[in-house]
Amino acid sequence: MSSSDVRRGARPSVMPKRSSSGWSLLGSEISVLFRRRRTCAMLAAVALIPILLAVAVRLSSEALAPGEGPPFLDRVTQNGLFVGFTAMVVAIPLFLPLTIGVVAGDTIAGEAGLGTLRYLLVAPAGRVRLLLVKYAGAALFCLVATLTLTVSGAIIGAVLFPVGPVTLLSGDTISVSESLARSLLVASYVTVSLLGLSMIGLFISTLTDVPVGAMAATIVVSVVAQILDVIPQLSWLHPWLFSHYWLGFADLLRQPLDLGSFGQNAILQLCYLAIFGALAYSRFVTKDILS
Amino acid sequence: MTSVTPELTPPAQSLAIESRSLTKRFGRQTAVNGIDLTVPRGSVFGFLGPNGSGKTTTIRMLLALSQATSGTITVLGQSMPAGLHEVLPRVGALVEGPAFYPFLSGAANLRRLDTADRHAPGQTRRARVHLALERVGLTHAADKKVQAYSLGMKQRLGIANALLLPRELLILDEPTNGLDPQGTREVRSLVRSLAAEGTTVFVSSHLLAEVEQMCTHAAVMSAGSIVAQGTLAALRAVGEARIRVRTPDTAGALRVLTHLGLEPTRAPLDDPDPNVVVAPLVGDSWLPEAIVTALVAGGVRIRGFAIEDPSLEERFVALTGEGFDVVQ
């Protein structure tokens, strides 16, 4: 009896309160994610998109007619601040989902593939906590990727082209500082847009121990959603596709500022978060870790 | 305080691991078939069995990595997987070989896995990682990326991970895999010193000699079932001792021993000495001195007489129907 009492008394000292270091796994996840060479390479590629666009426009001798090429491209020569917007339009359909697919698809399946998943769970990380931390990492990557693109676009635009007040889609003109604020708003819009896909990727990642498979599946899902979005016969489905509002950030370039699609997009992404979060939870907490 | 919680009942207190009818099926295939493990606290428990006998599957269930199809598990007095958040911080584990992030250094890997345990204090993390690496002799390679590690180094790193915090129970799945003889010896002495500190060590192995040298208790798995379990001494006792008579008069010896009711045979063909007769000593029917007296009386010239204790190897071969890889 006395020995058991001693053990019970001793336990709190062995196990400090849960909250004391509950965040360190998140910190570790973020540092592992962003110190990985693959992540850095993807962010570098994201930063390269506006640079390539700007350099190509700078070097080309013929002026673009309005409406030619990707949206805003013809305005780039007049105002470097449009580089970021054009790059965003170019990157949203494929390149950003591709990087998100790699990061989100790797979350659980990558750990399973390395075998570290079993050590994290035995530590014990807690399955729900691990899922949350992994999702937080993927969501942070979405933000960092879009910010990288925005910042790189602003810098290269300022270097190669004149910078001045920006003409919005409505024909009104806003100051440079306000346009930078809108750029950040666009970046946050795109980040929010990618949150649903990230959760889908997380769910797919819990299904397999092969990270490449989860990455490919996530990217395929994003491509399929965008294909479905242009099939007119499926117009009833369109408002429910997670990719439907991806290019809706144009609404942030209207005057007065239209936050309607930001809200709709956020609600839609929340629906995806809830559904695929629940699926990922159920799948992961019942999963036999055999890797 | 009339109600008695299971935690306070004697068996749960004295057992580090206990499973009842633990079964795991994958589809139609039964990997673990109703095993009852009983691992006493403070023991060094050898979990022996050929590859594919269900050892790792059992360990995965003990650590709540996979869910039992049926049966119950109690680890350190708490039911699993319900109590995993309470139990696992007190358990260090090496499961199915080491696994690490190849792009991180050994020390960074340990820090990463340490953050996963929210009971692990962050302020002592670096010191604890350093200590664990020192304990397995990896201090020199702490800052090397794991992709540059040899299999043996990874194995040591895996053991270091299990030692990041003081543990009540260590579950080591094939801890000496990939280690050179020197490393194997180090692991053995490490296990012994941990056991001396009071840690229960549960070691799985397909190597009989390893278990014989390290363990106080053992269980033998074969095709998903436990075929024998207990202290090493008790396991040996179950086997039959036998007498071994070295004599030029083998025919006479056979005759006398048969007369005594024993079942003597000539030495096995591979025995280097042809002039040997062996006979299992069944129960306490004959005292050895009485047998010698009878042989001498029967005119058998005895050059040597020995009572051989049962070999674990023979015992396990008999139980599992297959041989083990025996290291010398």
Place this chain on the structure above:
Amino acid sequence: MSRKSLKWLPAVVVPAVVVAAVIAVPLAAGAAVDLPDKTAEQVLLLVNDSTVSTFSGTVAQSTDLGLPSLDLGAGMSGAMPKGTSDSGAGMSSADAVSTAIELLSGSHEFRVYVGGESQSRVQIKDRMAERDVVHNGSDVWLYDSSTNAATHLSIPADLLATAQSKAAELDSKLPADLSTPAQVAERFLENLDPSTTVSVGTDTRVAGRSVYQLVLTPKTTDTLVASVSIAVDSETGLPLQVTVEAQGQNAPALMVGFTAIDFAAPNADLFDFVPPATAAVTEQALPTRPDGADSATDSHPGDHSPAAVDSPVVTGTGWSSIVEVPATAVPAELGDNPMLEQLTETVAGGRALTTSLLTVFLAADGRVFAGAVPLAQLQAAAE
């Protein structure tokens, strides 16, 4: 239930809840509203008494006319060079046709700002682009972000004055028994009566506001129009939505309505449009009407109404009216528009554009017939 199946519960429940919410929220928004009963006349009065002069809102327009799918690019690119070369003349009529058809097909979203009688701004939200019409006093600006082109129209002050005086004149000419809005409403309903049943439909919600539904149902069966509903804001009397249902079609053929509305005065800066420095600005005079100054020489022997020469002729009454445009009045470019090829199909006696609401018949001799009637009636009229 086992622990394991309990853990699968969220995977079933959460999607079910989300789907249920997705279905239920719009239903709740359109849930039956119980407003004090009003007769059709009272609803008309409500509209008439409306004092709303400022508001801003979002308008959604969707059409399901059963039009063939359009290669809009073909029509647009064909029209664009023309539009840019005719500097000063602005949009050619073919251009206008393209734009009209484009706006009529599919769905669009507009933002509308009204800051009093002389200030308004309409923004057509296109994908990654926007078209603006800004009216501020005597200035009207058109801006198209995809081409970065702005067009400025100034409405001469005298024209404004004429319009105002004409309105006043009309007012004074009103019969004495129409001196009150109630009488106007009564007269309006009386006029409608022979052709149309006017009723008040179920109260509902539009743009989050409770509305009366004024439903106009044609009495004749000769028309493609099944009904027209006008949703009238119960508080302000502002019509918030118009829905046109077509015969034999479940989805509304045409629906224009607010999805959000705010009655606060919009920021005055909105109407103060300054074209961007980089935009190509076109000054355009107001198109002057020929006012019959053109010579009208040849008349059509087979014309139903010999009085009309160049101006369109309306035959029939009410919902089944047919408009006939004589060949001479049809712009020549119309035939050149590549979009016309796509839209129309060859029928007996010419080509026809059939939609669920409107039929246009291009007779082989160049005349154009149109009406909210089945094609056979147009063909009959052409003979």
